[in-house]
Amino acid sequence: MASWNPLPNSAHDLRSHLATFAVVVGISHMTNTPDTVVGWLSIAVTTVGLTTLISGFSAVTDMLDPFHDTRSMLYLGVWSQRQPQFPFYKIVKPPPLGxxxxxxxxxGFCGLKTVHLSRVPQGQAGLAGWVVLLSVVHQEAIKTSRTSSADSELEKGVVEPEEGIELKDLDSGDWGDLKTTPLTRRGASACITLNRATLMTMLALTNARPVYHHSDAAGHRVAYGCYSGQWRIDWPLGGPAIIHFEAHDSHSAGTDVYPSSFERRVAPCMESMAGIVSSESNPTFKVAFSGRKRPGRYILKFVPKGFPGAHSGRHLYNMLGGRVYEVDWLRADLLQPHDPDPEDALKLILDSTETDKKVEMFVGKEEQKVLAQALDFFPWSSLSYSIHRGLRDILVAFSKSRMNRHRAELANILHNAVKQHATELETKGWESKFVSDYMADMAAAAVSAGKGDSGDSVRVVTDIAMCIAQTSDAKKLDVTEYWTSEREILGTMDVVALVKCFILEWSTDFDYQMYHDLPLTMEFA
Structure with a gap:
């Protein structure tokens, strides 16, 4: 907090007083009337006194304000313009609103079932983490226009930090309609309060992946990298848990060759983190997966409406507002050493909870049908998911042989589609030089790799696939019939089905039980 030095103000007040006195003396000399002189002096003294009193009150108010250095545009961004006016006659300022x-x-998230995510902050981001978050998660798509192909920044060979893209309507959909609450001062930060469900949802929306975890007698600290920035949670012993969010320092709107924003549906992000696959088109299909297991042999059993008895993502799904009693469960039962391998069962080799040791998972005929249906109902996304690792392990292993048979063909289809749909891709916001020279090879390389953790690669592949399918409506791509069929000749929706498998392969394992390490409420700095 800035200290108050009364000397400059006092000097200014003295000069003001002398000037006022000079005016009064001049008037009295002209009028030469004692009563007039007394009257003018009385007015002058009163004015000077009130001015000094108000100035003193303002200085005292600033000194008493614990949020003095967090009310600026630099800190609050656009939220500095949404603060109520403060009456001059009040001494103590109320906390700013967030x-x-x-x-x-x-x-959904703040009443929206679909939001739009950008990789870099848009508009007046500010320094507060919650302000930065709301500048990368948007209510509406960011409308942009790029320079023409002839003036492409990639063709020029040099990209200036803020050249090459003109942002439109940055202030549209900027969360100005949200309910507000007084901020809480924690150290040098002005914080809003979050519960665990909201934090988990924001981690899922931004495709968070764990990068650091440390707990000891002094407290708990974790960090998560994500597509739009970096999360950090500090919970010192005896203190509140503080959430921090910062944008990437490696990207800018001017150097980004991707569309400025893309659609992100809230419910699929929640369900994939909790280990559930469901379908709006078939409300009776809603199945949860067992978590990653210790090394051993297991058999997968389909248990109708068995999710309430699971230890997997049941607590998280309840916390997020789901109804666990509606969900079927794929339960993994441990086989004893003397038990023979089940007959007519597919054996999957999965990762275990121990490094370098595997799980043998046997899948019967009925359960194979459920897994095939889950792949066909797996929700479309323009970005990979922060996903329940048991769900990912089982579905990736189950689809692997068939996916590998068509991997080269899929890579070739996507590669050729870029040239065919170049105009559509540029209309979506992709930089023209990137589309013509790099996009096709990047998509083919990503599919051929079999796995990865690049959100950019997923965006490239999924946007090409949406051009092939001739739709921008993600819901139309949620349901396919490829995995429940035996056809090998790929049609348009079969390509979509394989790209959804690619999204699954490139999704990030996320420990859904991390909420056990956190208090019920936290401060978002």
């Missing part, structure tokens, strides 16, 4: 952030399975 948004109320909430997430729920039915209501």
């Amino acid at each position: 948004p109320v952030l909430a997430a729920h399975r039915e209501g």
Whole structure:
């Protein structure tokens, strides 16, 4: 907090007093009337006194304000313009206001079932983490226009930090309609309060992946990298848990060759983190997967409406507002050493909870049908998921042989489609030089790799696939019939089915039980 030095103000007040006195003396000399002189002096003294008193009150108010250095545009960004006016006659300023952030399975994120994510902040981001978050998660798509192909920044060979893209309507959909709440001062930060469900949803929306974890007698600290920045949670012993979010320092709107924003549906992000695959087109299909197991032999059993008895993502799904009693469960039962291998069962080799040791998972005929249906109902996304690792392990292993048979063909289809749909891709916001020279090879390389953790590669592949399918509606791509069939000649929706498998392969394992390490409420700095 800046200290108050009364000397400059006092000097200024003295000069003001002398000037006022000179005016009064001049007037009195002209009028030469004693009563007039007394009257003018009385007015002058009163004015000077009130001015000094108000100035003193303002200085005292600033000194008493614990949020003095967090009310600026630099810190609050656009939220500095949404603060109520402060009456001059009040001594103590109320805390500034921030948004109320909430997430729920039915209501979505802050009442929206679909949001739009950008890799870099848009508009007036500020320094507060919650302000930065709301500048990468948007209510509406960011409308952009790029320079023409002839003036492409990649063709020029040099990219200036803010050249090459003109942002439109950055202030549209900037969360100005959210309910507000007084901020809480924690150290040098002005914080809003979050619960665990909202935090988990925001981690899922931004495709978070764990990068650091440390717990000891002094407290708990974790860090998560994500597509739009870096998360950090500090929970010192005896203190509140503080959430931090910072944008990437390696990207800018001017150097990004990708569309400025893309669609992100809230419910699929929640369900994939909890280990559930469901379908809006078939409400009776809603199945949860067992978590990653210790080394051993297991048999997968389909248990109708068995999720309430699971230890897997049941607590998280409840926390997010889901109804666990509606969900079927694929339960992994441990086989004893003397038990023979089940007959007529598919054996999958999965990762275990121990490094360099595997799990043998046997899948019967009925369970194979459920897995095939889950692949066909796996939700479309323009970005990989922060996903329940048991779900990912089982579905990737189950689809691997068939995916590998068509991997080269899929890579070739995507490669050729870039040239065919170049105009559409540029209209979507992709930089023209990138489309013509790099996009096709990048897509083919990503599919051929079999796995990875690049959100950019997923965006490239999925946007090409949407051009092939001739739709920008993600819901139209949620349901395919490839995995439940035996056809090998690929049609348009079969390509979509294989790209959804690619999204699954490139999704990031996420420990859904991390909420056990956190308190019920936290401060978002």
